[in-house]
Amino acid sequence: MSADPFRPFETNLDQQTALRLLNEATAGADDGELFLERRKSEVLSFDDGRVKTASFDASEGFGLRAVKGETAGYAHSTTIDEHALRRAVATARLAVGDGGGTMAAAPAGTNRKLYSDEDPMLQASFPAKVDVLREIDAFARGLDKRVVQVSATLAASHQEVLILRPEGTLVTDTRPMSRLNVSVIVEQNGKRESGAAGGGGRAGLIGLISRDNWESTTREALRIALVNLDAEAAPAGVMDVVLGPGWPGILLHEAIGHGLEGDFNRKGSSAFAGLMGQQIAAKGVTVLDDGTIPDRRGSITVDDEGTPSAKNTLIEDGVLVGYMQDRQNARLMGVAPTGNGRRESYAHAPMPRMTNTYMLAGDAAPESLVADLKDGIYAVGFGGGQVDITNGKFVFSCTEAYRVKNGIVGAPVKGATLIGDGATALKQIxxxxxxxxxxxxxxxxxxxxxxxxxxxxQPSLMIGGLTVGGAAA
Known part of the structure; x- marks a missing residue:
């Protein structure tokens, strides 16, 4: 630890003064922290043969929180100095009042490092990044004469956080992020369809802008667009559905994951509230939230309260065994924090949030799941979705799906939406x-x-009896 941990931030505030003011804010409170953040981000977009967007953003600030029972006082500022912090103290103390509280124990420390400190934006020059995007555009157009539009985006960010607690514990984390997205529009006989692909994580740009990576990403975007060009109208009705592996886990995230966050369950507003220890899913279903996977997009060495991230089992063999917790909700529910206290920035208070949420594999061959599908949909790509946390009802749109009859994958379908509720879908796996x-x-x-x-x-899944919205069969 540097002798001056506040040095990276443009501030004349020293650690001793910050700690003294933090203690004023949290006197008589149950918990609290000072969260400092510095973030830089860059986005380059190439669209229709030219640079469309070239943006760079830099920000820094602090958030001060004092927690008492179910109440939290929070104040934030883009100015990091003693005057701004004193004003924040007065605001945060409004939640504490005069009553005495017992300060929660500090989070355990960790020496683990899940990703590099290196700034991904510095790994390639601006002209080099533009050249890659231009090459993607030319490559996509050269793959198929039906390509009429190509959009490619490179995005990277570098976030530094410092978390100071009332007992003097100081936690720091430096978080890189990078991502490449490619979207392709194709046209044939007056009909246009699109396809998109991309990815990234808490790593540098070097791997993303390698030719092997962007070529495969571009080919995948084109493949999806061409599939949709030949798609028929989706059927409508209640039917069995097989989901592909990987990204279709977004349905798991929305329909189930949010319902297993601690705040919703403490307040009784989740469809899974009060079901701890009960069978809520089919046998064989095990779901984890794991923030400890190196270099993954959802991973965090420590959460935004300073708690080390963890590999948390939420559902084990169909039984509900855990919720995701921040410090406040964990204390109120009498359990340990799980490293899921996250916030968007210094301007936001932390709350229970997912990291990397996934279902463990079973023992079925994926092709056997499709072969067992008598009349249904094989969905391998998803777009947007919505979920109602109180009842778990969800609606998801498919970006790539196929009609299956008697175990044979037929024509692609477009316009398919999957409708159901998480609690029922879990039991119908x-x-x-x-x-x-x-x-x-x-x-x-x-x-x-x-x-x-x-x-x-997730692995490939067969779910029985989902409602598929689409055109009339």
């Missing part, structure tokens, strides 16, 4: 593939107006 995959690194999760990067994953 009839087959679990042996092909668990994590997504390529493209997930963002929204909750209460805050967005954080996440990962998802």
């Amino acid at each position: 009839r087959g679990i593939g042996n092909d668990m995959e994590l997504d390529p690194g493209m997930g963002n999760c929204g909750k209460a107006g805050q967005w954080v990067p996440v990962g998802v994953g």
